[in-house]
Amino acid sequence: MIRAGIVGGTGYTGVELLRILALHSEVAVTTVTSRADAGQRVDKLYPSLRGLCDAVFSLPEIDNLAACDVVFFATPNGTAMQMAADLLARGVKVIDLSADFRIKDVAEWEKWYGMQHASPELIVEAVYGLPEVNREAIKQARLIACPGCYPTAVQLGFLPLLENSVVDAQYLIADVKSGVSGAGRKAEISSLMSEAGESFKAYAVAGHRHLPEIRQGLQLATSETVGLTFVPHLTPMIRGIHATLYARLKQDVDLQALFEQRYQNESFADVLPVGSHADTRNVRGSNRCQIAVHQPQGSDTVVVLSVIDNLVKGASGQAVQNMNLLFGLPEQQGLETVALYP
Numbered sequence: 581m582i583r584a585g586i587v588g589g590t591g592y593t594g595v596e597l598l599r600i601l602a603l604h605s606e607v608a609v610t611t612v613t614s615r616a617d618a619g620q621r622v623d624k625l626y627p628s629l630r631g632l633c634d635a636v637f638s639l640p641e642i643d644n645l646a647a648c649d650v651v652f653f654a655t656p657n658g659t660a661m662q663m664a665a666d667l668l669a670r671g672v673k674v675i676d677l678s679a680d681f682r683i684k685d686v687a688e689w690e691k692w693y694g695m696q697h698a699s700p701e702l703i704v705e706a707v708y709g710l711p712e713v714n715r716e717a718i719k720q721a722r723l724i725a726c727p728g729c730y731p732t733a734v735q736l737g738f739l740p741l742l743e744n745s746v747v748d749a750q751y752l753i754a755d756v757k758s759g760v761s762g763a764g765r766k767a768e769i770s771s772l773m774s775e776a777g778e779s780f781k782a783y784a785v786a787g788h789r790h791l792p793e794i795r796q797g798l799q800l801a802t803s804e805t806v807g808l809t810f811v812p813h814l815t816p817m818i819r820g821i822h823a824t825l826y827a828r829l830k831q832d833v834d835l836q837a838l839f840e841q842r843y844q845n846e847s848f849a850d851v852l853p854v855g856s857h858a859d860t861r862n863v864r865g866s867n868r869c870q871i872a873v874h875q876p877q878g879s880d881t882v883v884v885l886s887v888i889d890n891l892v893k894g895a896s897g898q899a900v901q902n903m904n905l906l907f908g909l910p911e912q913q914g915l916e917t918v919a920l921y922p
């Protein structure tokens with residue numbers, strides 16, 4: 581059995597990890613941390629886990645985690661970078677759901693995240709955990725940087741176009757909507773029901789911290805310089821990300837065949853039939869990214885619709901997909917759920 585620890589077990593991605601790992605036959609969750617709830621039984625805070633998890637929250641200290649084979653960080657940005665080096669030195673693999681190790685350019689990371697990086701030497705080694713791109717490197721890694729939720733939906737939607745050089749890479753537009761759980765469980769006025777409910781708004785139009793991450797991933801897929809406009813929006817739903825992506829085609833191409841071919845061997849990237857409209861409720865609770873590709877009225881604009889559950893393929897499901905690869909397990913293990921509908 582793989583002994584897994586979760587730092588930040590009370591947050592949304594932490595409890596989603598607990599939900600997925602509770603039914604994973606090769607994993608025992610041995611340590612779950614919370615500073616606020618240390619000493620409490622996990623299933624007291626989350627009764628959905630009764631009979632499935634007998635852990636008690638402990639403090640996020642290295643000694644409490646050192647006996648694990650793998651530790652997931654489901655913590656705010658700036659936490660994993662303080663603890664990862666000590667865990668790696670003790671032979672523990674680290675899967676970070678935060679942004680601490682995603683961006684290779686340290687100065688760029690520090691600019692967008694507004695803090696000094698505590699372990700820049702580990703950034704070089706960290707593998708960006710998007711299995712549809714980095715599968716082989718993930719298998720050999722000690723430290724995995726799981727992609728952000730927006731970056732997962734946007735990259736999976738744009739990659740087939742850029743890898744095949746069929747669009748002008750300089751003019752990419754990502755118009756993306758997220759459910760409120762994307763902001764985490766912490767108390768925030770903007771996440772209150774009376775603020776986020778019955779309302780719909782764009783935010784961070786001037787620049788969102790996922791922009792450099794998405795740009796970095798897309799740039800690796802093309803020799804052209806990538807130009808990207810990314811506008812996130814908050815929608816009054818709990819889970820889900822819907823990315824509407826626009827690009828200018830450079831040539832005639834069978835877009836449907838291009839996408840189907842790119843993802844034909846992928847369990848978690850599902851290209852929908854011609855004319856489909858991707859819908860977040862068809863991926864709610866599942867690790868799938870569903871993608872639909874359109875060329876409205878035969879114009880030279882390609883429109884890609886890409887949907888994920890931000891807490892599953894956008895975070896904890898993808899983290900478990902990475903863990904499976906890291907430990908030589910079937911990639912789908914523990915992730916073969918069907919979306920909740922409606």
Ligand SMILES: NC(=O)C1=CN([C@@H]2O[C@H](COP(=O)(O)OP(=O)(O)OC[C@H]3O[C@@H](n4cnc5c(N)ncnc54)[C@H](OP(=O)(O)O)[C@@H]3O)[C@@H](O)[C@H]2O)C=CC1
Pocket residue numbers: 587588589590591592593594613614615616617640653654655656657659677678679727728729761762763764765766890891894895
């Ligand atoms: N929500 C989403 O859809 C996605 C989130 N992410 C990223 O995953 C990470 C977790 O997000 P989310 O679950 O939403 O966050 P939450 O705010 O819901 O939870 C954060 C968790 O971290 C713990 N924590 C906070 N500060 C520290 C600290 N300094 N040291 C140790 N533990 C700490 C908290 O517990 P306590 O304070 O009791 O210790 C809590 O359990 C973030 O980096 C987020 O950006 C990535 C993709 C999608």
Ligand SMILES: CC(=O)N[C@@H](CCC(=O)OP(=O)(O)O)C(=O)O
Pocket residue numbers: 677678679727728729730758759760761762763764789812814
């Ligand atoms: C709706 C909402 O507020 N979303 C969050 C995205 C959170 C997230 O996933 O952040 P990281 O991927 O960087 O860890 C935001 O825009 O800040």
